[in-house]
Amino acid sequence: MDFEHSANAKQWIDRLERFMAEHIYPHEKAYHAWSDDPANLWKPFPLIESLKAKAKAEGLWNLFLPRDYGDFSPGLTNLEYAPLAERMGRVPWSSEVFNCGAPDTGNIELLAKYGTPDQQAEWLRPLMDGTIRSSYVMTEPGVASSDATNLETTILPDGDEYVISGRKWWISGVKHPNCKLLLVMGKTRLDAPRHAQHSVIIVPRDTPGVTVVRTISVLGSRNTPWGEAELLFENVRVPKANLILGEGRGFEIAQGRLGPGRIHHCMRSIGQAQRSLEIMARRVTQRTAFGRKLSDHGSIRQDVARSYCEIEQARLLTLKAADAIDRHGSKGARDLIGAIKIVAPIMAQHVADRAIQAHGAMGLSEDTPIADFFLRNRYVRITDGPDEVHLSQLGKLKIAEYADPGEHA
Structure with missing residues (x-):
């Protein structure tokens, strides 16, 4: 089993990270200041369209569509796109800059997979161009x-x-x-x-x-x-x-739409957890309490260690799910897809919560993104299907699998 990203994935990661460093992180505070102003309600951040044009010019566009979509795809697999989704997740609004934001990603996949030529011409092309x-x-x-x-x-x-x-x-x-x-x-x-x-x-x-x-x-x-x-x-x-597609085909369409999309959601959550951990680690080396740096307190070290372990576990599980979709399709990977949907947002919420605690009152404010990450992942635990549904379905699958072990019992 190879745990290294492919050479192709690595060059995409490098390109995306350079773009993020140059064009996304420098505007992060301005974006939130704009969005927090009631006068700007429902108005997009003014720089979004120019940032989209830059991303498109650099070929960082519609990266999520996997190879089996043919000419619609830039040629990445789900496994190769996963680390890119993680990096976009570090600044949640950045996904739109690369035309990789939900719910458009799922709708693009739906139309690319099931749409008629006329439907694709009228709706898919403008969505892929980022004009609607x-x-x-x-x-x-x-x-x-x-x-x-x-x-x-x-x-x-x-x-x-x-x-x-x-x-x-x-x-x-x-x-x-x-x-x-x-x-x-x-x-x-x-x-x-x-x-x-x-x-x-x-x-x-x-x-x-x-x-x-x-x-x-x-x-x-x-x-x-x-x-x-x-x-x-x-x-x-x-x-x-x-x-x-036809009358009565709604569930077939919904299932075809959900599998890869859950990889995207989970990797974005992992990106937010990773960034929360990094921010927490910097914070605890800069603050002193009761005569010692926070980083010297055992409880803080335990929080950092637990967070690292949980992020790594969730990342590896999600990458395994992405690889399984590439190899076997969403139906063949449904147990892993269910597992990551249970694990990733809960993990990200816990890591963000620890980071908030390490920051004290500052962690509740807009001075860092971690409070936003905490809220986003609590939200995702319902909007992408409640935990209970995924737990129930995964449990049902595993009971059926394990209850009939055959000759190896």
Whole structure:
């Protein structure tokens, strides 16, 4: 087993790190100052578009699409992209600069894998060019959406159109001024088996009948300029040609979208944990308490040691999952994908919490990014599927595997 990144991955890592050092970290404080100003609510940071142009010019663009997407892909595997996602995660807003930010990454993969040529020409190309943004519209307030078979929004045929009716919430990205595309999941085949009822359909953001009911704060933050919102679909009409893949194929599409995306989420969490550890290590060498540097206290050393161990464990597990997707596809790697989704954000939350504690009151402020990292990873533990769902599914898989050991019992 080779634990070294490939030569190809290493050169991409070097290129990305140079760009981050020159163009991302120097603007980090200005970005947060802009976003924290109420006058700038839902307005993108002014430098974003120029930074995107620089990244595109340097070929650091759409890096997440793996090789099996052919001409859409820059040629990396999931395993080779994983360390790049980790480095982008160190400054969470930087993913957009490289056109590698959620939910666009998942929507691009969805359209690249399942979209018709016409759908790709109208929507995929602008998304890949970074001229528009998108939202994935699934979760609903009236049902437990962690079980997606509960979704009640309807997508019903009427002549040459589908009519969409329902209420959605926690829809990320919809408040961004460049959001032009909604990919909506709802129920089309009402009498079909539970996992064959739902479909995914393209809805242009400005379609009549789509209303933003309210924006929703995330642990006290508006998460501008992306934002989360509650949406109402009132008899929204779109052409039948906007349906993706076919009626009743929604769960197939959702599963194809989720596997690689969870690698991206987890590696970004690992990047935030790694940066929290580095910031903590610097802090404890600069502060004295009770006659000794913080770094000389045993409890601090234990926190640093535990954090290092947990980050390494999560990183190796996530890289193993990425490699398994490359070799066997998302279905063949589903146990590892479930495991990393359980492990990575909890680990990052714990590491950030220790770093906050080492900083004292400063750790709660905007003077470092660690409080933001703590909140982000608490958020991810729900929005990318609650821990309980992943634990339940992984436990079910492993019980089935281990309960029938065959001749080697």
